[in-house]
Amino acid sequence: MSLISRARATLVDIPVETVRTDAVQSFVKQETIIVDLETSDGTPGRGYSYTIGTGGRAVLSMLRDHLLPSVVGQDIRRPEAVWRHAFTHTRATTVGAITSLALAALDTAVWDGRCRRNGEPLWRAAGGARRDVPLYDTEGGWLHLDTDTLVANTVTARDGGWRGSKLKVGSPDPRRDIERLTAVREAVGAGYPLMVDANQGLALADARALARALEPAGISWLEEPLPADDVSAHTRLVESTSLPIAVGESLYSVAQFKEYLARDAATIVQPDVARVGGITPWLKIAHLAEAFNVPVAPHFLMELHVSLAAAVPNGRIVEYIPQLRAVTTRELRVTEGLATAPDEPGIGIAWDEDALEDLRVA
Numbered sequence: 001m002s003l004i005s006r007a008r009a010t011l012v013d014i015p016v017e018t019v020r021t022d023a024v025q026s027f028v029k030q031e032t033i034i035v036d037l038e039t040s041d042g043t044p045g046r047g048y049s050y051t052i053g054t055g056g057r058a059v060l061s062m063l064r065d066h067l068l069p070s071v072v073g074q075d076i077r078r079p080e081a082v083w084r085h086a087f088t089h090t091r092a093t094t095v096g097a098i099t100s101l102a103l104a105a106l107d108t109a110v111w112d113g114r115c116r117r118n119g120e121p122l123w124r125a126a127g128g129a130r131r132d133v134p135l136y137d138t139e140g141g142w143l144h145l146d147t148d149t150l151v152a153n154t155v156t157a158r159d160g161g162w163r164g165s166k167l168k169v170g171s172p173d174p175r176r177d178i179e180r181l182t183a184v185r186e187a188v189g190a191g192y193p194l195m196v197d198a199n200q201g202l203a204l205a206d207a208r209a210l211a212r213a214l215e216p217a218g219i220s221w222l223e224e225p226l227p228a229d230d231v232s233a234h235t236r237l238v239e240s241t242s243l244p245i246a247v248g249e250s251l252y253s254v255a256q257f258k259e260y261l262a263r264d265a266a267t268i269v270q271p272d273v274a275r276v277g278g279i280t281p282w283l284k285i286a287h288l289a290e291a292f293n294v295p296v297a298p299h300f301l302m303e304l305h306v307s308l309a310a311a312v313p314n315g316r317i318v319e320y321i322p323q324l325r326a327v328t329t330r331e332l333r334v335t336e337g338l339a340t341a342p343d344e345p346g347i348g349i350a351w352d353e354d355a356l357e358d359l360r361v362a
């Protein structure tokens with residue numbers, strides 16, 4: 001038995017490393033909700049989730065008031081049992097973002113503890129499909145950057161060995177998006193993968209027009225073209241374009257992904273381990289997508305997603321957005337655009353305890 005004997009949650013505000021803007025929002029700080037568990041046999045487990053600026057204290061309250069007291073006495077080796085047990089305490093507020101984010105911080109801590117106790121790294125414990133995962137760059141493609149900077153950043157990414165670059169679209173004048181994309185494509189050549197991301201900013205007619213305009217540019221995927229809760233509009237868009245449509249960062253449960261997949265509304269899925277409720281549901285989404293022959297390109301959180309994309313056979317690529325440098329002592333190992341999943345027992349994040357304490361706000 002390895003029963004959870006102590007559970008604690010804290011909130012840490014991590015400043016962003018660079019200004020990040022898209023069609024609908026800007027990312028000003030990462031509210032990082034951290035869960036620490038300890039078991040009767042002395043195994044520690046630490047997990048986390050995040051928001052990009054609002055709701056962090058609500059997630060913290062959900063954990064402190066409801067979820068953490070409910071899991072004391074549960075066996076850390078049994079993530080399915082712990083997750084289900086915690087979930088039954090949240091019926092009144094599921095499915096919802098705050099609850100899923102709280103469940104994720106807890107579930108990641110359970111996986112960390114389970115893996116540490118078994119002496120296994122996450123990528124292998126969760127399936128171990130392979131060790132290395134390709135990375136694409138998102139940091140050079142924010143919407144506020146002018147075209148020259150966008151072109152320069154993308155050329156630098158290509159020359160640095162990245163396996164692709166993502167550019168934000170959704171400018172007030174759609175011609176600006178096309179001009180930017182065209183300039184980048186001309187500079188990097190036909191063979192370099194480019195993705196575009198509209199962050200739910202378009203209506204169906206505009207998304208169709210953008211997709212049509214982008215088809216000749218050879219785009220790897222068009223991400224979040226439409227509001228994420230409009231599944232039928234995504235189905236109609238997928239039917240009307242040859243561009244792959246990627247969806248998932250704004251979905252919060254396994255069932256929402258099932259709906260997208262069953263209705264042919266996504267060509268690529270992008271589950272975010274924090275937003276879907278943790279590693280336990282993330283793996284279900286990845287396996288569900290595999291059954292539909294759909295690849296997974298997870299959203300953000302590369303520090304966890306490299307291990308998870310490595311764990312499953314359909315993990316295609318992970319987005320490079322470093323956001324934990326301020327609170328860790330070691331970075332992800334990246335060689336020529338290929339990330340190697342950490343091999344330490346647990347989730348493989350080397351936390352800097354002093355830095356966490358300095359940035360702690362609750």
Ligand SMILES: [Mg+2]
Pocket residue numbers: 197199223224249
């Ligand atoms: Mg996105």
